[in-house]
Amino acid sequence: MSAAAAPVGVTRARPGRAISSWARDNSWTLGLVGFLAVLFVFTKIIQPSYGASGIQGLANSMLPLALAAVAQSIVIVAGGIDLSVASMMALTNVVAASQMRGQSEEYAVLVVIGVLVLGIVLGLVNGGLVVLTRVPDIVVTLAMLYVWAGCALLVLAAPGGGAAAWLKDLVKGSLVNEWIPKSAVLLVVIVALVWIPLRRSRLGLSIYAVGSNRLAAFRSGVSVGRTKVIAYGVAGLFAALGGLALTASMGVGRPMLGGYTLMSIAAAVLGGVSLAGGRGGVFGPIVAVMILSLLQTDITLIGVNPNLATVLQGAILIGVVMLGSITQFRGGRR
Amino acid sequence: MNETVQPDRAAGSSVAVATLSRQLRDRPIIPLLGLALALVVVFALVSPRSMNPEWVGVQLRAAIPLAILAGCQTLAMLTGGIDLSVGAVASLVGFLVAALLPGIGTPAALLVAFSAAALAGLVTGIGVGIFRVHPLIMTLAMSLVVFGSANALQLLLVKIQSGVPDLIRSIGSDTLFSVLPYNLIVFVPVAAAIILGLRRTGYGRLLYAVGDNPIAARLAGARAWQVLVVLYVISALLAAVAGVLISGLTNVASVNLADTYVLPSVAAAVIGGTSIMGGRGGYGGAVVGALILTLLSSLLGTLGLPEATRQVVFGSIIVAVAAIYARVTAES
Numbered sequence: 001m002s003a004a005a006a007p008v009g010v011t012r013a014r015p016g017r018a019i020s021s022w023a024r025d026n027s028w029t030l031g032l033v034g035f036l037a038v039l040f041v042f043t044k045i046i047q048p049s050y051g052a053s054g055i056q057g058l059a060n061s062m063l064p065l066a067l068a069a070v071a072q073s074i075v076i077v078a079g080g081i082d083l084s085v086a087s088m089m090a091l092t093n094v095v096a097a098s099q100m101r102g103q104s105e106e107y108a109v110l111v112v113i114g115v116l117v118l119g120i121v122l123g124l125v126n127g128g129l130v131v132l133t134r135v136p137d138i139v140v141t142l143a144m145l146y147v148w149a150g151c152a153l154l155v156l157a158a159p160g161g162g163a164a165a166w167l168k169d170l171v172k173g174s175l176v177n178e179w180i181p182k183s184a185v186l187l188v189v190i191v192a193l194v195w196i197p198l199r200r201s202r203l204g205l206s207i208y209a210v211g212s213n214r215l216a217a218f219r220s221g222v223s224v225g226r227t228k229v230i231a232y233g234v235a236g237l238f239a240a241l242g243g244l245a246l247t248a249s250m251g252v253g254r255p256m257l258g259g260y261t262l263m264s265i266a267a268a269v270l271g272g273v274s275l276a277g278g279r280g281g282v283f284g285p286i287v288a289v290m291i292l293s294l295l296q297t298d299i300t301l302i303g304v305n306p307n308l309a310t311v312l313q314g315a316i317l318i319g320v321v322m323l324g325s326i327t328q329f330r331g332g333r334r
Numbered sequence: 335m336n337e338t339v340q341p342d343r344a345a346g347s348s349v350a351v352a353t354l355s356r357q358l359r360d361r362p363i364i365p366l367l368g369l370a371l372a373l374v375v376v377f378a379l380v381s382p383r384s385m386n387p388e389w390v391g392v393q394l395r396a397a398i399p400l401a402i403l404a405g406c407q408t409l410a411m412l413t414g415g416i417d418l419s420v421g422a423v424a425s426l427v428g429f430l431v432a433a434l435l436p437g438i439g440t441p442a443a444l445l446v447a448f449s450a451a452a453l454a455g456l457v458t459g460i461g462v463g464i465f466r467v468h469p470l471i472m473t474l475a476m477s478l479v480v481f482g483s484a485n486a487l488q489l490l491l492v493k494i495q496s497g498v499p500d501l502i503r504s505i506g507s508d509t510l511f512s513v514l515p516y517n518l519i520v521f522v523p524v525a526a527a528i529i530l531g532l533r534r535t536g537y538g539r540l541l542y543a544v545g546d547n548p549i550a551a552r553l554a555g556a557r558a559w560q561v562l563v564v565l566y567v568i569s570a571l572l573a574a575v576a577g578v579l580i581s582g583l584t585n586v587a588s589v590n591l592a593d594t595y596v597l598p599s600v601a602a603a604v605i606g607g608t609s610i611m612g613g614r615g616g617y618g619g620a621v622v623g624a625l626i627l628t629l630l631s632s633l634l635g636t637l638g639l640p641e642a643t644r645q646v647v648f649g650s651i652i653v654a655v656a657a658i659y660a661r662v663t664a665e666s
Binding site for chain 1: 416418461465467468470471472474475476477478479480481482483485486488489597600601604609610611640641642643644645646647648649650652653656657659660661
């Protein structure tokens with residue numbers, strides 16, 4: 001199953017296709033990075049004072065959504081979809097905030113570990129239900145959206161709780177120099193610690209295999225159910241990280257969080273993750289989240305009616321996805 | 335079912351299970367009606383005093399907008415899609431009708447609002463049908479566009495009065511002899527049109543064909559893009575009808591009025607036996623599904639459970655019903 005062990009003949013049989021698919025995947029991400037660069041230049045033009053503090057604000061505001069987008073991307077790559085991301089974030093967010101309130105800084109470390117484990121458990125429950133019940137992912141996670149949101153309300157009925165000082169410090173300010181926000185470093189570290197080893201492991205390969213062709217993965221000896229459950233578990237971990245990022249940046253817990261599920265799907269798709277599964281990564285979605293956040297800033301800076309900002313966001317999403325499907329048109333959809 | 339020492343009993347039970355499976359697969363309405371009836375019985379046991387004709391009227395009145403939106407989801411799901419923009423479209427229409435009606439009169443206000451909905455549906459349909467954008471993303475993005483536009487419009491249109499016009503409120507919330515809600519008058523023709531449309535018209539069969547096997551449908555000469563464009567226009571118009579009823583029911587016309595209906599409408603269609611993978615299902619089940627969800631939500635409210643617990647129970651029941659459904663109808 002490992003890539004290194006693939007017979008030479010297979011690689012030789014269709015090198016053109018492999019190269020073109022590699023180029024296509026990466027051209028999408030490169031295009032996104034290019035678009036982001038243009039957007040930065042544009043921001044600088046309309047707001048000459050945009051600088052380190054702007055980058056700082058951008059990094060802080062995008063961190064929770066970036067983690068949600070990573071969670072969503074992993075599940076989508078594995079051939080599923082997780083509509084419950086926002087309520088898992090809400091639940092972990094309020095559990096962290098309610099447990100940290102009035103406690104010592106050391107105790108908060110235990111809370112953070114506990115919340116991360118909780119996130120994994122929530123994800124495993126989602127994945128387990130999907131696999132055991134054989135109900136489509138979208139239906140199960142839709143129902144779990146209610147369940148986790150209800151649990152969040154049971155933990156904390158109204159915004160409240162607290163956060164440890166060190167946790168708040170983790171996302172506040174910058175490192176080394178003012179151009180490197182701590183939250184951006186944190187995001188890079190998290191992704192480097194969790195996603196990159198996973199992606200390179202046998203398990204990571206299985207996740208892609210299950211997402212791109214269930215039957216083929218099954219026939220080549222991949223445990224389809226187990227892989228999917230684990231993918232959901234990892235997504236739960238990232239959702240918990242997103243919830244903790246919210247606790248850290250808001251300093252309190254909020255049981256009702258809107259928008260993260262749908263925005264995370266949007267970011268994943270914009271970032272080149274195919275909803276059919278098996279294609280994409282987490283780098284593209286993170287760049288997509290930066291683009292979406294920066295667009296929001298720009299729209300505010302230009303002084304457009306904030307309501308039209310939503311319209312513009314939707315229109316850009318449609319436009320980009322249409323562009324993507326035109327470029328991939330020959331590949332077919334199913 | 336499994337190896338057992340009593341083959342005859344095993345055979346008997348497997349026949350029973352097979353019968354139930356066939357029943358659920360072919361006529362999901364009957365077991366679903368049984369479930370709805372069971373909920374009514376539980377309701378009667380929990381709160382005998384509330385059992386009266388008015389109660390029936392109240393439940394029906396609340397279930398109808400959801401049932402119409404479940405129709406949008408059923409049609410979209412038959413083609414393997416989903417329509418998450420129904421909430422935004424319904425809210426926009428409810429808001430437009432309420433805001434415009436006092437100024438330009440009922441027919442003109444309805445015409446403007448329904449045209450806006452049809453336009454939104456047309457754009458969605460073009461995106462899904464011609465540009466092959468995934469329906470989930472397309473309708474999600476469309477709901478951002480519609481919601482934002484409605485918000486911007488809200489600032490332009492001066493609200494003349496609070497609440498919604500009497501006519502709309504009456505259709506949405508009044509009942510005849512305190513049993514038959516007026517919105518039933520709107521619902522019955524709509525539901526009949528959907529059910530007959532799916533069963534008797536070529537277009538209805540095309541929806542199933544495109545969802546069941548797009549390649550076979552294409553080889554048979556169906557133009558999937560036309561089917562999809564028409565589908566999302568129909569779905570938006572249904573959402574528009576629901577939007578008028580919801581604003582009449584709640585006596586509110588706000589731009590996020592129907593947001594809370596989106597996920598339950600998907601749940602109702604799923605409970606009603608329509609496969610989210612496309613090609614299988616029908617509208618009758620979705621109507622009963624909407625009724626079940628409404629009864630359940632009202633039952634949990636009567637039990638005095640806090641909103642949080644209600645959500646947990648609501649979610650668990652959706653999973654449970656869907657799981658039973660998947661288990662029983664699974665192709666062996």
